[in-house]
Amino acid sequence: MSVLTNPQLWASTLAMTVPLALPAIGGTFSERAGVVNIAMEGIMLMGAFFGVAFSYWTGSAWLGLVFGVLMGGLLAAVFAWAAIRLAADQVVLGMAVNIFASGLTAFLLNTLFGYEGTPPDTPPLPFVSLPWLGPVFSHQSVLLYVMFAIVALSHWFLFHTRIGLRIRAVGENPLAADTAGLNVWRLRYAGVIVGGMLSALGGVYLSIGILNSFDVGMTNGRGFIALAAMIFGKWTPVGSFLASLLFGFSTALGIALQGQGVSPDLLSMIPYVLTILALTGLVGRSTPPAADGIPYTPIR
Amino acid sequence: MSSFLEVVDVHKYFPGVKANDGVNLDVRAGEVHAVLGENGAGKSTLMKLISGLYQPDAGEIRLEGRPVRFGSPRNAIRAGIGMVHQHFMLIPALTVADNIVLGDEPGGIRYKRRTAAAQVRALSQKYRLEVDPLARVEQLSVGLQQRVEILKVLYRRARLLILDEPTAVLTPQEAEELFQVLRHLKAQGTPVLFISHKLDEVRAVADRITVMRAGRTVATVPAADASPQELANLMVGREVVLRVNKPPRTPGDVVLSVRNLSVTDAERRLRVRDVSFEVRAGEILGIAGVDGNGQTELADAIAGLLPASGGQVAFLSQDITRLPPGERTRRGIAYVPQDRQRDGLVLDFTLVENAMLRDVSHPPFSRRGILQHRPARAYTERLLEAFDVRPRDPDRHAGDLSGGNQQKMILAREVSRDPSLLIAVQPTRGLDVGAIEGIHRQLLRLREAGKAILLVSLELDEILSLSDRIAVMHHGQVVDIVPAETATREQIGLLMTGTRVGESEVAQPSNR
Amino acid sequence: MTPVLATALAILIGAAIAYILGFDPFVAYGALLTGAFGNTMAISSTLAGAVPLALAGLGVSVAFRAGLFNIGAEGQYWIGVIAAVWFGYHLTGWPGWLHTLVCVVAAAVAGGLWGGLIPGLAKAYRGAHEVITTMMMSYIAIYFGQYLIAAGGPMHAPGYNAQSYPIRQDAWLTVLVPPQLTTAVFFALGTAVAVWWVMFHTTVGFRLRTVGANARAARYAGILVPAYTVLALGLSGLLAGLAGGVQVLALDHRLMWGFNTGYGYTAIVVALLARNHPFGVLLAAVFFSALSTGGQNMQMVSQLPSSLTDVLTGLIVFFVAAERMVPLAIAWYRRRRGVRVQVAAAGEGGREA
Amino acid sequence: ANKAGTTENAAGGAPKVNFKVGLVTDSGGLNDHGFNHLSDVGLEKAKQELGVSGSVVESKSESDYVPNLQRFAQQGYNLVIAVGYLMDEAVKQVAPQYPNTKFLIIDDPITDINNVTSAMFKTEQCGYLVGALAGLMEKRSDIQGLNPQNVLGVVGGQKIPPVDSYIAGFLQGVKKTDPDAQVIVKYVNSFNDQAGGSQVAQTEIAGGADIVFQVAGGSGIGVINAAKSAGVFAIGVDADQNYVAPNTVIVSALKGVDTATYDVIKDTLNNQFKPGVQDFDLANNGVGISKTTSVVPADIVNQVNDLANQIKNGSLTVSDQLPKS
Numbered sequence A: 001m002s003v004l005t006n007p008q009l010w011a012s013t014l015a016m017t018v019p020l021a022l023p024a025i026g027g028t029f030s031e032r033a034g035v036v037n038i039a040m041e042g043i044m045l046m047g048a049f050f051g052v053a054f055s056y057w058t059g060s061a062w063l064g065l066v067f068g069v070l071m072g073g074l075l076a077a078v079f080a081w082a083a084i085r086l087a088a089d090q091v092v093l094g095m096a097v098n099i100f101a102s103g104l105t106a107f108l109l110n111t112l113f114g115y116e117g118t119p120p121d122t123p124p125l126p127f128v129s130l131p132w133l134g135p136v137f138s139h140q141s142v143l144l145y146v147m148f149a150i151v152a153l154s155h156w157f158l159f160h161t162r163i164g165l166r167i168r169a170v171g172e173n174p175l176a177a178d179t180a181g182l183n184v185w186r187l188r189y190a191g192v193i194v195g196g197m198l199s200a201l202g203g204v205y206l207s208i209g210i211l212n213s214f215d216v217g218m219t220n221g222r223g224f225i226a227l228a229a230m231i232f233g234k235w236t237p238v239g240s241f242l243a244s245l246l247f248g249f250s251t252a253l254g255i256a257l258q259g260q261g262v263s264p265d266l267l268s269m270i271p272y273v274l275t276i277l278a279l280t281g282l283v284g285r286s287t288p289p290a291a292d293g294i295p296y297t298p299i300r
Numbered sequence B: 001m002s003s004f005l006e007v008v009d010v011h012k013y014f015p016g017v018k019a020n021d022g023v024n025l026d027v028r029a030g031e032v033h034a035v036l037g038e039n040g041a042g043k044s045t046l047m048k049l050i051s052g053l054y055q056p057d058a059g060e061i062r063l064e065g066r067p068v069r070f071g072s073p074r075n076a077i078r079a080g081i082g083m084v085h086q087h088f089m090l091i092p093a094l095t096v097a098d099n100i101v102l103g104d105e106p107g108g109i110r111y112k113r114r115t116a117a118a119q120v121r122a123l124s125q126k127y128r129l130e131v132d133p134l135a136r137v138e139q140l141s142v143g144l145q146q147r148v149e150i151l152k153v154l155y156r157r158a159r160l161l162i163l164d165e166p167t168a169v170l171t172p173q174e175a176e177e178l179f180q181v182l183r184h185l186k187a188q189g190t191p192v193l194f195i196s197h198k199l200d201e202v203r204a205v206a207d208r209i210t211v212m213r214a215g216r217t218v219a220t221v222p223a224a225d226a227s228p229q230e231l232a233n234l235m236v237g238r239e240v241v242l243r244v245n246k247p248p249r250t251p252g253d254v255v256l257s258v259r260n261l262s263v264t265d266a267e268r269r270l271r272v273r274d275v276s277f278e279v280r281a282g283e284i285l286g287i288a289g290v291d292g293n294g295q296t297e298l299a300d301a302i303a304g305l306l307p308a309s310g311g312q313v314a315f316l317s318q319d320i321t322r323l324p325p326g327e328r329t330r331r332g333i334a335y336v337p338q339d340r341q342r343d344g345l346v347l348d349f350t351l352v353e354n355a356m357l358r359d360v361s362h363p364p365f366s367r368r369g370i371l372q373h374r375p376a377r378a379y380t381e382r383l384l385e386a387f388d389v390r391p392r393d394p395d396r397h398a399g400d401l402s403g404g405n406q407q408k409m410i411l412a413r414e415v416s417r418d419p420s421l422l423i424a425v426q427p428t429r430g431l432d433v434g435a436i437e438g439i440h441r442q443l444l445r446l447r448e449a450g451k452a453i454l455l456v457s458l459e460l461d462e463i464l465s466l467s468d469r470i471a472v473m474h475h476g477q478v479v480d481i482v483p484a485e486t487a488t489r490e491q492i493g494l495l496m497t498g499t500r501v502g503e504s505e506v507a508q509p510s511n512r
Numbered sequence C: 001m002t003p004v005l006a007t008a009l010a011i012l013i014g015a016a017i018a019y020i021l022g023f024d025p026f027v028a029y030g031a032l033l034t035g036a037f038g039n040t041m042a043i044s045s046t047l048a049g050a051v052p053l054a055l056a057g058l059g060v061s062v063a064f065r066a067g068l069f070n071i072g073a074e075g076q077y078w079i080g081v082i083a084a085v086w087f088g089y090h091l092t093g094w095p096g097w098l099h100t101l102v103c104v105v106a107a108a109v110a111g112g113l114w115g116g117l118i119p120g121l122a123k124a125y126r127g128a129h130e131v132i133t134t135m136m137m138s139y140i141a142i143y144f145g146q147y148l149i150a151a152g153g154p155m156h157a158p159g160y161n162a163q164s165y166p167i168r169q170d171a172w173l174t175v176l177v178p179p180q181l182t183t184a185v186f187f188a189l190g191t192a193v194a195v196w197w198v199m200f201h202t203t204v205g206f207r208l209r210t211v212g213a214n215a216r217a218a219r220y221a222g223i224l225v226p227a228y229t230v231l232a233l234g235l236s237g238l239l240a241g242l243a244g245g246v247q248v249l250a251l252d253h254r255l256m257w258g259f260n261t262g263y264g265y266t267a268i269v270v271a272l273l274a275r276n277h278p279f280g281v282l283l284a285a286v287f288f289s290a291l292s293t294g295g296q297n298m299q300m301v302s303q304l305p306s307s308l309t310d311v312l313t314g315l316i317v318f319f320v321a322a323e324r325m326v327p328l329a330i331a332w333y334r335r336r337r338g339v340r341v342q343v344a345a346a347g348e349g350g351r352e353a
Numbered sequence D: 001a002n003k004a005g006t007t008e009n010a011a012g013g014a015p016k017v018n019f020k021v022g023l024v025t026d027s028g029g030l031n032d033h034g035f036n037h038l039s040d041v042g043l044e045k046a047k048q049e050l051g052v053s054g055s056v057v058e059s060k061s062e063s064d065y066v067p068n069l070q071r072f073a074q075q076g077y078n079l080v081i082a083v084g085y086l087m088d089e090a091v092k093q094v095a096p097q098y099p100n101t102k103f104l105i106i107d108d109p110i111t112d113i114n115n116v117t118s119a120m121f122k123t124e125q126c127g128y129l130v131g132a133l134a135g136l137m138e139k140r141s142d143i144q145g146l147n148p149q150n151v152l153g154v155v156g157g158q159k160i161p162p163v164d165s166y167i168a169g170f171l172q173g174v175k176k177t178d179p180d181a182q183v184i185v186k187y188v189n190s191f192n193d194q195a196g197g198s199q200v201a202q203t204e205i206a207g208g209a210d211i212v213f214q215v216a217g218g219s220g221i222g223v224i225n226a227a228k229s230a231g232v233f234a235i236g237v238d239a240d241q242n243y244v245a246p247n248t249v250i251v252s253a254l255k256g257v258d259t260a261t262y263d264v265i266k267d268t269l270n271n272q273f274k275p276g277v278q279d280f281d282l283a284n285n286g287v288g289i290s291k292t293t294s295v296v297p298a299d300i301v302n303q304v305n306d307l308a309n310q311i312k313n314g315s316l317t318v319s320d321q322l323p324k325s
């Protein structure tokens, strides 16, 4: 099929994978530490908005990235505080964060920049061209390569470092981890906040990675798709990435197949149908970390 | 000998419970010190106070004469206190080595997995606590998990070792191995503090014994001077009957017949191989065996929770091999599962709801699919009364009950269903002598009433004193079935290791 | 934290934001309140908006009770709308009440099959996580609806707009209090009572709750867990589908582009905030609807962007979840005061130290 | 501090008159980069220049339309503007109850209520003009930045009539000036997915498109962005979008929702409210095209102006229907 040999299909696939894989890995960090995180959508919006805002205010996209990620981390920290310290229901909190962030970013956009949107002269992050890798890599955001590094690093971090082992331990059995001398709360904070920063980076990618503007609700549900990718990927960074890749691919495929008489609405279903088929056909059961979503409040 | 650890008038309160209400304890360097007490006496709470998981509300803990205050287990570990908890503190999804080194892993940023495995292997060889460092803990039997817990403490070179009911899940042989380790540690000057309900082993291993009752320490006595009867009375505060008497009975018709049954578990490992036996009305068939030799899977398969991969199960002369668990229940099979918190009860439900768990579609719980709250409540109240479940409040959540009372609740529910067959797996695990006495009496009453009982237990004494016949399992197979009145501990213990004594010996039990 | 206190705290923060940006918070909040409850029209609108939230929220709560997270109520709602509209304009010559009934039942059944049969079976027999499947099915439903009404689509009505034929008027729900409170409100009330009764007074409800509370114990209790998984997701989807059907019979009477208005997502928050209790769901639905209707009045009167109500909503939900803030704050205050008292005592007597 | 608010009184504006205008957006809100936003622009202009007072409310869901319209009417607003066909039923329900209030609905033909006027836009006409312009550009070989392939791109938001009428016009325009050109038409299937818009545009650009026409609301900002970073040209929609990327957006197809709103406010203020459907087209400057950038040669501009005149005088008609595929 000529569609499949078109390099643009694969370039699009990669470009669409980044804003799913980053929050999916972010969610993985949080849930591996035992905190259910459905707030990726909201945290992405924070990252996206403040990425643009600071890029515009400071004139540097890199500073925009830093502040976008920090603001996402800040929101994640507040979420973490309520989830960990106050043992609040994590699903409710996640929804609260999503509503709050979508409201706040829209509100700030309108009051700070007006209804026209963010200024068009906002500097974006650079694109990187690696033509020797083929046309697929001829025009991709620098964050694509950052994402590749993050996939590898996250895998290494979670499964090959001492902190990674400890984070997984508190997500599986916090009481046992506590009796083994670990600081359960601190590890959980770390997981949630690092995860939040990765989600925010996904938002930054959307706003100043491939574009240079913010729009209300511009994440367009990607935080929730990332949630699905995380589960699909069985709570591992590499799995999350592969699931995101499948999703990115089928989205790109849907775009590529348009214009040949089939309704674009029907073609838009491809990613969702494929995901269900893959899930029921090949992947099957995925089991979350045993203590995922269960607050740990030591009696002392 | 100087005191290594002193506990002075310590108090710890939970909402509505004085778990420790004036506890004094003194553990000397190089001694094995046992703590005895009924369920709920406050033993585990005391140990958690010492190991930093809890902090005392009043009182003082001194280590080598200096007062200490541990804000978290981390501090206690640093001070050299190692604890093996009654409920295992293991992470099933991680490997043995991961579990053991957790919190003190070899490596810098990177976790040196291979070094960890090597260290664990060396350690397990040194103490002869064989276990595969690379196995996942969830795949291990309870006995092996116990070893991992002990290795965890040894790995940290604890200066004081605390074991909360370590032998509850061990065979006599395994227990003896553990005692060897304890003696070894003692010889090196490491004091050991350990909790048990088993009077014999306490007397055999401990130097001194402290008895707790209702949150207080009532006495500390040298082990050599204490008789079992004396200790039991101290614990319970009244006279206890230690021996059950089992009137002889002629068994009736075959109730359960198992033919060539094979069972694979959820991970598709063959756990029961070609097992055949019968249980008759009015008979208790005891199943003895080292933990993890297929007993639980056998019980689950008869109850319908695991599918049979081969063979046949017949109940009251009807083939039930393919029936779903609900249907078996309906036909009269009662089941006390091993894991009461995970399988037997819904901890978030009230006692009424737990009472109706197995029979919700029948009166008195429901009529035509509609729940009958008032009759159900009345029924539950009677149940709590009859089986002395405390607190006697049907609206309490099952999770609020102590382990012993949870077990009583399950037994109450299962027994009052008036089943033809009761399968009971470790019905007295972790219970105190008083509670054990009650449950044994219930089992014998059922036997008296002509029910068939399949009793799976790791306690040889329990098997020996209650059973009419004893089937011994090893590696998924029934090695032998022997009549109880002639069986001895040694004989059963040997069979449990898979060693079959010469046919003749087993065949001529009447010589004894 | 009690919802009242949470709301108060959120409102305080919202007032601060408004004030900083140069708006008068009193005017704004006054408008919010009168917009939601100030007159018959406001109350009528608030209650009308609460109906779909309540029905879909009940659906989400049923799944939660069985330990399942139905994140796809939005799509089930959408499918309910489609089914109701299809029967709504295809059937002719039926008595009005029967026509309505057919549409409602069709919506419920369609939602149930969409949310229950496919994700339920996938979960029960393939172990596919319901969060993924319900969400994917939700997107598919939304695109399917768009396809149906797009130019050339099977339900597209001729004309300039992307919309379906309208439901025949005889099947519309009757308006009780103008402008738009219809008999739909009885569906919400009746369904809440029915859900409450089924969950707490029938064996089926008991089994559903058992599966949710402890699936292993449920198996031990003889419950066919896979069957009840399908049942729970089916009921959940059924109620979300019902929400769509009832809403379209009450309000728009046709399928239009832009119909997916997020009820299914708000329903999740409604269910969570109500702690999955049916009557709590009713209250929470009214609360969220009031915030939304009132928020628009607030924008009208004070020109504060209505996105501020989303900020407020997020804060309220957050504070409700973070109920332990209050005891924690009290304990912290006591400790601080305690320390100060001790220090004072030490200063006076000098002996305590 | 309040850029977005619409309450500010124009410092140097017209004297205040006692005339209140209420604007109800559909669920797309004021950030839609489309008709809701433009309507607000028109209202703002009326406030500045005519001295009317105005208030905006953004609807969240379909159950909000009726109460929002009704509130304005109840509070004695003189004119209530409903943006979008989604409010069709709501206007039909509310308007008859408030005969003293005038209503304007955008993009939806309501005929027989005498206090309702409908503004309909012949966007196929401006679509035609930018299509013709693109075709003419594409045929030329002397324009910097165009590739030799004869391919154009269109990115739609969703496949709905207000989008497709633009696209229909565009296709006819291209056919007129560059019959051999291949036009790739794809949809983002969302109006607020900039990243998606950017990907769809990139796919078309990779397929050879060097002028991309976006009809995709917020997603269209992503389209323009993609064109900009690929170094090709884009055509804006609804408003003059040159400001988004001055060197990329060579022209925009204008839908005069802002002028229509302003005009209806002005007419109503002057007691010249006309009920029924008002068509806004090239002839009455209801639709049009923006000033082109210097990339577009003057002769092309002239040819396009000729075509515009033909449409205005009726000698050329443009269909709002896509060709059957």
Ligand SMILES: Nc1ncnc2c1ncn2[C@@H]1O[C@H](COP(=O)(O)OP(=O)(O)OP(=O)(O)O)[C@@H](O)[C@H]1O
Pocket (backbone or CB within 6 Å): A299, B014, B015, B017, B018, B019, B037, B038, B039, B040, B041, B042, B043, B044, B045, B046, B086, B401, B402, B403, B404, B430, B432
């Ligand atoms: N975390 C807790 N919260 C509330 N009550 C508790 C808690 N832990 C223990 N208790 C109560 O404190 C009392 C002492 O419990 P503890 O676990 O110390 O008993 P134990 O002597 O170890 O009993 P067992 O032999 O059954 O293990 C019991 O009444 C128990 O119900």
Ligand SMILES: Nc1ncnc2c1ncn2[C@@H]1O[C@H](COP(=O)(O)OP(=O)(O)OP(=O)(O)O)[C@@H](O)[C@H]1O
Pocket (backbone or CB within 6 Å): B326, B330, B360, B361, B362, B368, B369, C203, C204, C222, C223, C224, C225, C227, C228
């Ligand atoms: N164990 C079970 N698992 C799943 N569904 C069940 C189970 N038992 C019954 N049901 C379903 O619940 C419905 C009502 O249950 P009910 O218990 O009243 O029927 P029943 O099981 O046939 O009655 P009985 O237990 O008296 O034989 C039945 O129609 C059946 O479909």
Ligand SMILES: [Mg+2]
Pocket (backbone or CB within 6 Å): B043, B044, B045, B086, B164
């Ligand atoms: Mg204990």
Ligand SMILES: [Mg+2]
Pocket (backbone or CB within 6 Å): B361, B362
């Ligand atoms: Mg039944």
